[in-house]
């Protein structure tokens with residue numbers, strides 16, 4: 001199975017690109033969705049998080065309080081590494097299971113933190129959605145109601161465009177209309193179907 005890892009900066013257009021591939025019949029698996037599934041009540045990764053962080057990270061409904069976890073992790077690198085050492089293997093295992101079940105001629109795995117994390121090993125190629133920083137800021141302000149300062153801070157907290165692009169096998173530039181993007185996705189889809197045949 002040829003697995004393409006789709007990544008990109010915040011609000012670069014990953015979800016939009018993934019949807020265009022899905023519309024073309026490509027199997028798309030999203031690690032953000034899987035990251036939520038592996039911490040559902042009863043899952044071993046949630047029990048491991050409670051063991052490491054205490055049961056105050058659970059809401060009154062017994063579910064992980066994601067906002068509280070984010071606050072606890074903010075600025076605490078050691079704790080972040082502990083949490084990643086629990087979550088990443090669980091995400092990888094579940095991704096592997098879903099990938100094996102899903103079939104398809106090739107698969108697109110959406111991994112927002114592909115370049116930053118240890119999840120890169122699961123993919124054969126890296127596809128980066130790239131766009132000018134100013135466009136990301138505009139989209140964050142428009143879609144999420146972020147302030148310019150807030151949007152700039154979110155971008156500053158991520159790896160730079162240059163580092164992400166250095167990890168790319170393919171780049172999809174999202175600097176035009178959705179129709180432009182759809183044409184670029186169609187071109188890559190052809191390329192990946194071809195590569196999948198030789199894989």
Ligand code: ATP
Pocket residue numbers: 008009010011012013014015016017112139143174175176177178181
């Ligand atoms: P996040 O990092 O927050 O998950 P993302 O990388 O998945 O974001 P999208 O949600 O796909 O990004 O796009 C961000 C916003 O910009 C959305 O509101 C989307 O509809 C819009 N958008 C993306 N690409 C284009 C485009 N080419 N033309 C117009 N709007 C776009």
